[in-house]
Amino acid sequence: MAEEVDFYPMWESLGMDTKAHDMLLGAVGQMYGDMFLAQQNRPQACDYLNVFATNLHSGEIKEKLDAKETGAAKKIIGSFCLYVPEEIVTAAGGIPIGLCSGADFATSEVEKHLPRNTCPLIKSFAGFRLGRVCPYIQSADLVIGENTCDGKKKAYEWFATQKPMYVVDVPHVRTDETKQMWRNEIHRLAERLEQETGQKITPESLHEGIILANNKRRALQRLSKLRAADPTPISGLDSLLLTQAAFMDDPVRLADAINKVCDECEQRVAAGEGVAPKGAKRILYTGTPMAVPNWKLFNIIEKSGGVVVGEECCTGSRYYKDLVAETGETVDQMLDDIADRYFNIQCAIFTPNHGREQDVMQMAKDLNADGIIDCSLQFCTIYEMEAFGMELTAQENNVPYMHITTDYSTEDEGQLKTRIQAFLEMI
């Protein structure tokens, strides 16, 4: 279907640089083919991802713009982080989208506004904006930032010169006082969103927002459990992309697609069929989030004969492992429930953050991981710092551990391959 529509008028109306965008789509398309389509023994239901990836900058965004056009939705609300609750955006009539930040673009332009020593995720969203190659950033009516790391916090000051922005203040310690502060912040966010969309949040709309997000989470929880089997029925690459899609895709369609993947995976597990041979080295990933199209590390691990069986990160278990309570009856109660659920995300911006180490060890056990690869994006201070404690915890638990620092370039692929192959042989 997508091929029959001419998307250039849409891209042009969004102020995009269609020439640069063509090049970007070509490169990402090539990468998708080399990484995803080249996989062996892939579940057929993962074909959904091929359609999703093909439509990502075309049909997917058109769908959202059409929803605005018809009045089915009021505004497109962009964000970069788990701490912006999609439930509230949806309830206010907004369409929540995770903004592009997984590839280098317009780096020399970016470095006129941000330091060279900035993490690639931040440089990426700046570059996608400056290069005008992301239809999501272009079409976002409001971008919701969050005071998590120093880099994003300060980069949003510049990004606010580019797009209408609202920044949520996230606490960095967990106490009763900061929990209340965070609840207040979530209530203020709800007000701001109502103001933006002109649509009042009702108990019904917020309940529906909660159910929509929870259903995606339930489907991903189901998938996560199936990956404990040996052989594991689905690759880390496909699992990662299904979680990445949760930040962008239609929630009902995606939950349905994930459940179909799960149905097939159940059959595969029963039949002892896997994406990699039984006994392939099983890796638990932990670390910084992986935004589309940052698939480099997973591709290297899996092309080296390993298989990723879980992701402890924001584009992984932290997205789906906890549900928002579905029992709230008033908007205030539901907003508190949402705040409380998000307050417990084991993000490295918190100090201390030992819950993350516990989560990683539990996942390693539940998913029968042979080793942990803990990866930080370059210059990501908080994850780089936590890696030292994570390594000690892994040692105490006798789980092989490797730390990697990387960025979005391809320059270190050879070195990464060598290190990862050595790690897979050793464990």
Added chain:
Amino acid sequence: MAEEVDFYPMWESLGMDTKAHDMLLGAVGQMYGDMFLAQQNRPQACDYLNVFATNLHSGEIKEKLDAKETGAAKKIIGSFCLYVPEEIVTAAGGIPIGLCSGADFATSEVEKHLPRNTCPLIKSFAGFRLGRVCPYIQSADLVIGENTCDGKKKAYEWFATQKPMYVVDVPHVRTDETKQMWRNEIHRLAERLEQETGQKITPESLHEGIILANNKRRALQRLSKLRAADPTPISGLDSLLLTQAAFMDDPVRLADAINKVCDECEQRVAAGEGVAPKGAKRILYTGTPMAVPNWKLFNIIEKSGGVVVGEECCTGSRYYKDLVAETGETVDQMLDDIADRYFNIQCAIFTPNHGREQDVMQMAKDLNADGIIDCSLQFCTIYEMEAFGMELTAQENNVPYMHITTDYSTEDEGQLKTRIQAFLEMI
């Protein structure tokens, strides 16, 4: 006097590595001679600084240990940041000291616990601890950290394995709610200090603590005003060290010494006498704090014929520009006054932080600066990020501006000299 006492028993009792410490003292002593003693036309009253620098790791620390011995003070309380109010430490019977963090030490050991891409200030205090060469870190009964930047926040998690620590949570946005949260945090800090020292904070002791700190600030304010003269009566190096001393030296003695320097500077200004010739290019420094013995940049500027006339940083105007109200009558009221004063420090961890830009422009005007040098320690995300906005503000105000990123090594001295000389010629 200091030479007559044998300090080795004291250093050994503090668990110090006296051999490594001898080397460190030798290197810093050499540096002090080359930088400070080599200055021309220095005010005589700055001889105080020679004594202070000589005694820094000997008589100064002995004095504090003696005060504990005699019961004149209860505990030595270390910190790394302006956000730990010395007033409260003093009032609880503690001796506040700013801990060593201005030179590289034991870097390879440090990198076993902290990432290589960590700012030199953080690596420094870790290295001074691991190398056991800082008598202040060794003798601190409690170290008070603060959740400012990501790097310090997470490094304190490791540092807590080395020293008893208490971490103050600093807000990152300025609202009525975060102001109240900060007041609460300051009240909790007071309780924690009382618990540590076993000494109750009274209205009298807290008032005295406020007066002691304010008197240092008044003296430094007086000095700052005198530096507006052309020729300026005192170097940036000496002014910087007087402010650095405010974090370590006896408060009454230091305030008296600064006032004596001011007396002499007043005479010099009246006589048209300066540390550099009239018309020497006048530089306003802004950026990351400079801990002892980080004098590299100021030395390069002043040896290149420029003169630093002001410092907008934590070891500069942010330390002394605002007084704590002296009118509070109850402990609670005074703690709130202290919280409010510290809440207004224009630190780059806040977002937004436009007050800093305004302060810099005001200082540039008041001090008749010919140009601004904005310097960030390497990997200091928040100051690196703010530099872009600072440059735009400087341009709008037609003030020449240069940004520098550096660390504690001497490797970039040649390059810095070239850049700074070019800047001085250009302005």
